[in-house]
Amino acid sequence: MNDPHHDLGAATFTASHDPACDDAELLRRIGQGDEDAMAAFYREHGRVVFAQVLLVTGERVLAEEIVQDTMLAVWRAAGSFRGESSVRSWVIAIARRQTRDRLRGRRLRVVDDAFLADQPGSGPGPEAMALDRAELAEVRAAIRELAAAHREVLGLAFGSGLSLPEVAGVLEIPVGTVKSRLAAARTALNRTLNEKGQNR
């Protein structure tokens, strides 16, 4: 299959524009107390962080507070960013820690690793048929009903613009575990859709 634009175009574009460099520059300026840079950083990442936190918590007010705390942490810690990850995954990881701290205070857990770690990824089985029949609105509604841990990994993989290795970095687990966790999330989604279908 001939699809040259991805590779050849990449060289052209990345030579002229590198968002990662822009983000790092923003953080450098934030570290120096640049208020405009902080505002720009918020414009760049605030919505995505908010959407992810809201997906996990399901509570708008709480999500807003967590995002505020996250941005405050960015303001304070920008100078310590070492560039070992993308800025997007760095700020989402901060938000995840903030979320975990908040939910821990409520005796809730964002991720029950003992539950998730060995959940097998399922291939397409009878439950997958529920997904085949589902409308997008039904899928959205079913995602809302998933466990927070499943919503979290789905949001990171599909709503945050992170690569699988970046998702693994945020969750502090191997890439293979991210995959199995996503597969488990999809299995749970299928199950939810299937149950809803049977109740109709």
Added chain:
Amino acid sequence: MNADPADTRYPHLDLGDLIAGAAGQPVGDRAREHLASCEHCQREANRWNLVADGVRGLAAAAPETAQPARPRRAGRRVPAGPWRRALLVAGSAAAALVLLVGVGAATGLVHVRLSGPGTQTALTAVTGCSQIEQADGTLEQVNGGSLVIRTASGQPVTVTTTATRFVSMSGPLLSDITDGASVMVRGSGSDGTIQAAIVTVGQPFSAVNPAGFVPVQGTVADASTAGFTLVTSSGTRIPVTTSGATLVVIPHASPGQLQVGATILAVGHAGPDGTLSATAVAGVAQLRSGPRLRVSVKVKDCSPSSIDEALGAISAEPASAG
């Protein structure tokens, strides 16, 4: 690529490829080639795409921004000025953002905007991507890889492309559905016949994946003005009917396939004398929502693949805009 435990003769896409594809991340040529011909993987990809669309839909439905509020905890050293200002500026930006984005997912946003009358300048910056410009207008001439378009304000713009640039074309292009062509058909079915809403010609393209349709992949046979027979890889022959309302999308067209009179959106770098050296070009042969069409497209970042995806998505926009 993986081997299906049930049948090791055929390698299938592994979970990483499927997830990356659904997430809009780059996948390798071999994976794309395999996907184009493997119904099993297409079904799996569609399931993951639906999951990803669901997540993105929730993100898009989220409130535009957190409301500005002071941190509450006592004893914190809060840089009140910059903090408040950041939130307030972000709130204003978000308000503008919602006007630009319209509908669609929001995951790290820059915007490519195809607008109707009212555009005053020949080249406009792509929001969020410094050094990347866009031009849109009506195609007047095609000279090899060079296009001349006229903007809504009447200015001619020369757009240069090369064979390696991404070009997509869409519209009621039924004559481009020819015997032997590989197509992906999306539409409604009854009595074993598909009434085609969208036909993608050539290799599948993830950006052309509107919700609500189950795609069927195959090869065209018996093409006529009323439809064709879709022959799947298993040999199943499915009658497909087409009409003037059928949207034909050619994700990887050549500049020569662009039709004079089509609406063109080109993205690239400003060249000398007001020209645009395009890295991606989208052509819409017939706008369904009339001359005041405004299409805003989400772009995950300023990478070429994201730009390509965004312009590819424009190809399918008229279907939902109409």
